[in-house]
Amino acid sequence: MSQDIQIKKGLDIKLKGAAEKVTEKAKSSNVYTLIPEDFHNIIPKLSVKVGAKLKAGDTVFFSKANEAVKFPSPVSGELVDIIRGEKRKILAIKIQADNQQEFVDFGSKDPKAMKADEVKDYLLNAGCWPFVKQRPYDVIANPKMEPKAIFISAYASAPLAADYDYVLAGKEKELQVAVTALSKLTPGEVHVSVGKNSNSPFSGLDNISLHKVSGPHPIGNVSTQIAKIDPINKGEVVWTIKPQDLVIIGELLLTGKFNAERIIALSGSSVKEPKYYTTKIGADISSIVEGKLNEVESRIISGNVLTGSNEGKKGILRYYDNEITVIPEGNDYEFFGWTKFVFNKVSLTRALTFSWLFPNKKYNLNTNTNGEHRAFVLTGNYEEVFPLDIYPMQILKSCMYSDLEEMENLGMYEVAPEDFALTEFVCVSKQPHQEIIRKGLDLMLKEIG
Structure with missing residues (x-):
């Protein structure tokens, strides 16, 4: 029913560069990478060492808190590198793929x-x-x-x-x-x-x-x-x-095979011919975007422009993403930009902006924030783009001063960081809403469970 x-x-933020509904096979990546950071709140414990031969589906690491939760290799090949950070924290695990793929039979x-x-x-x-x-x-x-x-x-x-x-x-x-x-x-x-x-x-x-x-x-x-x-x-x-x-x-x-293949969209105004590509989880982004971008300085994002991560050409397709978005890097500054009429940007307000007159117009936006970080300003914009029956500014503030009872009462159990991507986009104070919510959720998980 x-x-x-x-x-x-x-x-709806309408951008230029939507992927055409045509699918091609992406160039095979030599190395596939698993990043434990993709699995929030997981402390990884390795089950293999550098030099180990793996089949697609073999366990690479598991959760220290629950050994039953395993993380498999997306390809068959050799584990060639384990990149560590401070206190030997595992940052990335690199697997060099075989030419002929083999799978574990489950x-x-x-x-x-x-x-x-x-x-x-x-x-x-x-x-x-x-x-x-x-x-x-x-x-x-x-x-x-x-x-x-x-x-x-x-x-x-x-x-x-x-x-x-x-x-x-x-x-x-x-x-x-x-x-x-x-x-x-x-x-x-x-x-x-x-x-x-x-x-x-x-x-x-x-x-x-x-x-x-x-x-x-x-x-x-x-x-x-x-x-x-x-x-x-x-x-x-x-x-x-x-x-x-x-x-x-x-x-x-x-x-019975773990096949990490997926179809992703390569889109954005900096892409010559936006379309879909078949690739695998953890593939090098260079294997997908090489030769397909315009000759302008661009930001390559694994995911969408609101919630994705800035990867660059040396980055990877992150575990949960099914798109790569490429838009112009916003490293220019407009002289007296705040005093001019604006026709080429999206805005909720009608003060010197006219995007509300053209609801179907597509924009070529860059990564400029068009403002600087400051204290919260009461504008009412958050409520216009936030459909949940929750007070967005109040819940953000409760996360910032770590009031667990208030966070509970305001509806913290119902939200995820991605739900605050739009409020972050329209925020005149340029506050990192998604980061604030993520820290609040982590605190609740730690203290309340």
Whole structure:
């Protein structure tokens, strides 16, 4: 049964450089990299040493707090380097790929015949558990807990985001097997949200509760959907998973192989021909963008422009990302920029700006912040782009002065850093909202658990 969800608060940032719906195979990367920092709140413990020969799916490291949570190699090859930082903290693990890929055989399974514990043990053993994240705290799910529901957002509303309907086309079999397996892990529903007018591969699947969503960004954020469908109360847990990770889980169940391949969007105004590419998790970004960028100084982002990480050409495709965005680097300054009429920027206000007159215009924005860091200023802009029934400025301030009781009362259990990407974008004070929320969640996880 479908349940429509519509929001009015939010902001669509329309940028030039959307990926054309054409898919090519990216150049194979020589080295694939795992970055433990991608797995928040995980302290890695290595299970192999430099020089070890690995197959795709072999465990590279596991969580020190829970040894059952394993992190596999995306390719077969040789572990060639372990980069460490202060106090020997593991920063990156590099694997040189073989020309001919070999896979660990975990055995194919029929999820319909499996019990919940069997599904859980299978996903843990094969290294697919890191794809399952939990709310509250937006961390890898605790396999010892039972979620009241599982949420999957199959509609991406972020700027230049990959079109899930396109990248998942033809993957109905893998998706069905994956959601059937996940449905065994919760007494509640597996909620899937798709675009209102989309032709989604999820539309005809069983074992899901389908929801059609519409409205501006952040309607694609899973937090927005959770709040509208089944809000989180204190003591409750829900799990979330991204659609392309479902394909990996589904293929694992069908073939017994951990295949870290995914289709990503290479987009942005600094890309000559934005389109989709087939690559693997942890690939060098240079293998994807080389020869495909305009001759201007640009910022290469793994992820979208609101929540992604600045990687550069020497960076990697991060574990949970399915897009690489390239936009001009904003290292120029406008003389008396604050006094001029502005026609080429996005703004919520009508003071000397005119983006509100052209709602469908696409912009070539750069990375300039157009302002400097200062104390919070009361403008009311946050509330215009924040659709959750939460006071955004108050919850940000409670995180800054670490008032746990106030954070709880204001709804901290319902949010993740990505939910504050838009408030950060419109913030005239240039405060790092996502960083503030992440630190607040970490404090709650540590003190409350």
